[in-house]
Amino acid sequence: MPGISELLKIFNLDPQNFSVLSLVWQIIKGWWWLPLPFILFSVFKFQYLFFIRKRWDAKIEKILLEIKLPKEVLKPIKAMEYVFAGFHGIHDPTNLREKWIDGQFQLALSLEIVSIDGEPHFFIRTPVPFRRHIESCIYSQYQEAEISLVDDYTKYVPQDIPKKGWDLWGADMITTNENCYPIKTYQQFDEGKEAKEEKRIDPLSQLLEGMSTLRPGEQLWFQIIAKPIIDEIPWTKKGKEIVDKLVRRPAAKVPRPIVQEAAEVLIFGPTPAAPEQKELIPPEMKLTPGERIIVSAIEEKIGKFAFDCNIRFVYLGKEEVFFRPNIRIPFGYFKALSTLNLNGLRPLRSTMTKIMWFLKGRRLFLRKRRMFRYYQKRWIPFFPRGGGTYVLNIEELATLFHFPGRTVAPAPTISRVEAKRSEPPPGLPVE
Numbered sequence: 001m002p003g004i005s006e007l008l009k010i011f012n013l014d015p016q017n018f019s020v021l022s023l024v025w026q027i028i029k030g031w032w033w034l035p036l037p038f039i040l041f042s043v044f045k046f047q048y049l050f051f052i053r054k055r056w057d058a059k060i061e062k063i064l065l066e067i068k069l070p071k072e073v074l075k076p077i078k079a080m081e082y083v084f085a086g087f088h089g090i091h092d093p094t095n096l097r098e099k100w101i102d103g104q105f106q107l108a109l110s111l112e113i114v115s116i117d118g119e120p121h122f123f124i125r126t127p128v129p130f131r132r133h134i135e136s137c138i139y140s141q142y143q144e145a146e147i148s149l150v151d152d153y154t155k156y157v158p159q160d161i162p163k164k165g166w167d168l169w170g171a172d173m174i175t176t177n178e179n180c181y182p183i184k185t186y187q188q189f190d191e192g193k194e195a196k197e198e199k200r201i202d203p204l205s206q207l208l209e210g211m212s213t214l215r216p217g218e219q220l221w222f223q224i225i226a227k228p229i230i231d232e233i234p235w236t237k238k239g240k241e242i243v244d245k246l247v248r249r250p251a252a253k254v255p256r257p258i259v260q261e262a263a264e265v266l267i268f269g270p271t272p273a274a275p276e277q278k279e280l281i282p283p284e285m286k287l288t289p290g291e292r293i294i295v296s297a298i299e300e301k302i303g304k305f306a307f308d309c310n311i312r313f314v315y316l317g318k319e320e321v322f323f324r325p326n327i328r329i330p331f332g333y334f335k336a337l338s339t340l341n342l343n344g345l346r347p348l349r350s351t352m353t354k355i356m357w358f359l360k361g362r363r364l365f366l367r368k369r370r371m372f373r374y375y376q377k378r379w380i381p382f383f384p385r386g387g388g389t390y391v392l393n394i395e396e397l398a399t400l401f402h403f404p405g406r407t408v409a410p411a412p413t414i415s416r417v418e419a420k421r422s423e424p425p426p427g428l429p430v431e
Helices: 004-010 020-031 036-057 078-090 096-102 128-141 205-211 233-246 258-268 289-302 324-336 362-377 394-400
Strands: 062-070 109-116 119-127 146-150 166-175 218-228 306-318 345-347 390-393
Touching: 036 096, 062 128, 078 128, 078 218, 078 394, 109 205, 119 128, 128 146, 166 324, 166 362, 205 218, 205 324, 218 324, 218 394, 233 289, 289 394, 306 324, 306 362, 306 394, 324 345, 390 394
Parallel strands: none
Antiparallel strands: 062 119, 062 146, 109 119, 109 218, 166 306, 166 345, 218 306, 306 390
16 A cells, blocks of 8 residues: 555655645545546436436327226126236236336326216227227227227327416325325225115215316316336235234344354354243234234235226316316215225316415426326326326226226216127128
């Protein structure tokens, strides 16, 4: 290792006027660039991935499919679970070349319920390669539904909203608890106990009835961005840890290295084995009724396929008919699906189009413009960065987005297929 005199010669310092500060300054001046690659690596990685992913995504055409509901839907909501289980099959794991050279990533679906002038519609926005798969999953459970390719409804309003004559209010939703806790699903609405449609309690009917009350010039957009989760270890592991803690299950002992055990025996002598204590009542039997519900709900959620999701809604309309209390329509729906002991949905304040009165003006305008653009592009809340998403399994998604029958959701303005489809007769000549 060089001494002080050698360092002084390297940095051309005068030994007569030597000081530690001058030495430090010379080192910084000569080698300031050395830590930059380590500091800027994460920034470069993010920018590189964003560039190649944007380039690859631009090549994938997206389309909007409208689903016209059958006149009568006699199947239970659980049928929609099987549809979403099929949707989960669109996942496509990437290898190293596809990820780092081609820029491929997992594409998402957008599930949308939209009221235009008081008429609710059901849409699914999907990449073109997934169209046949999406249609086959829906037809497998809802044979009488009608699926058609339509134009994007977001293009038929002014693209510079908010503007004079039009206003907007919107928010992204976030969960109130960990991903492993479920929201309230259709199973808790007694739907499974009644087979007949007229006795069902449909959680979606509240949203659809509110949407049907909108007047001409008003629109309410409800959107769920759902991306299949391939690696389910992080959030399922958290759920198992919470369950183990609630049922007071002893943690698995991590074996110590053999060398450490041998050293402890040589130094301290053999450790006497602790007497095994057996409890007369198992820990599982000591759970309170509330704890038992939580354990059962977590175990049921982590046992089903799941999606990485984001939920948002936008209420917009012409200024002469814009009625701000209508934002309570989706909020009331989210309240019905929330519980205090498990999980729920609340607005993400950083994206709400609501700001303190002394900060209004340009900032509120930009937040509204951003909400409209993110909805139209179907981007997650903090795009291009991650965050703001959460895990919903197929049961929760089926609760939020399904096709209700006319009896349980009697909104008269819902577009339905009045005539049944039938197959062509056998032996029909074809060219």
